[in-house]
Amino acid sequence: MNEAIAPADDSTQPMLAPAVREALAGRHVVLVGLMGAGKTSVGRRLAQKLGLPFIDSDHAIEESARMTIPEIFAQLGESEFRAGEKKVIARLLGEPQQVIATGGGAYMDPETRARIRDRAMSVWLRADLPVLMRRVQKRQNRPLLQTADPVATMQALIDKRYPVYAEADICVTSLEIPHEQMVQTVLETMLAFLADTAPPPAESLAP
Ligand code: S3P
Numbered sequence: 001m002n003e004a005i006a007p008a009d010d011s012t013q014p015m016l017a018p019a020v021r022e023a024l025a026g027r028h029v030v031l032v033g034l035m036g037a038g039k040t041s042v043g044r045r046l047a048q049k050l051g052l053p054f055i056d057s058d059h060a061i062e063e064s065a066r067m068t069i070p071e072i073f074a075q076l077g078e079s080e081f082r083a084g085e086k087k088v089i090a091r092l093l094g095e096p097q098q099v100i101a102t103g104g105g106a107y108m109d110p111e112t113r114a115r116i117r118d119r120a121m122s123v124w125l126r127a128d129l130p131v132l133m134r135r136v137q138k139r140q141n142r143p144l145l146q147t148a149d150p151v152a153t154m155q156a157l158i159d160k161r162y163p164v165y166a167e168a169d170i171c172v173t174s175l176e177i178p179h180e181q182m183v184q185t186v187l188e189t190m191l192a193f194l195a196d197t198a199p200p201p202a203e204s205l206a207p
């Protein structure tokens with residue numbers, strides 16, 4: 001997996017985003033990572049740079065259920081939420097190319113991971129516990145964190161999920177820096193990965 005932590009200067013590489021868009025060759029970009037990793041805020045800006053639509057899978061689920069995520073958890077339970085999440089992400093992956101921010105648990109599903117592998121480039125936004133906690137404390141909209149000890153809950157999620165998130169194509173450390181710089185680092189890491197994995201030119205396949 002390609003990893004990066006260093007932020008970079010946005011203004012020096014105006015062709016970076018177009019180069020990434022071309023190298024994606026129509027594949028979606030899927031952001032994975034824990035609650036508070038910055039998938040939505042980074043994803044929205046990344047989409048803007050790439051000239052692609054942006055969609056947040058949690059919003060898509062809320063729209064089709066006509067309920068908020070906390071309402072779905074409270075009234076239908078987590079397993080119904082997971083079933084809906086899986087369906088919605090499969091649908092989004094069947095749409096034209098876009099940047100998709102997934103809810104933190106979505107990538108844990110093996111079939112969803114396989115679909116993402118087939119149709120998208122996956123980007124894990126990896127953040128440390130204090131960064132995640134600072135961000136999620138701003139809102140009370142995460143049912144999984146409504147526990148007696150949300151810090152311990154988040155740590156348990158890190159322990160369980162990080163080895164699975166590590167299957168993503170690239171990992172970028174989510175830092176408390178301006179979103180623009182994060183996006184720049186994501187684009188650079190994407191391009192490095194895509195350059196490494198680009199299919200060979202057609203003439204090299206000739207007999
Ligand atoms: C969840 C993360 C949330 C949302 C739901 C469950 C999880 O999305 O899907 O509350 O299992 O980690 P965000 O990661 O966008 O907060």
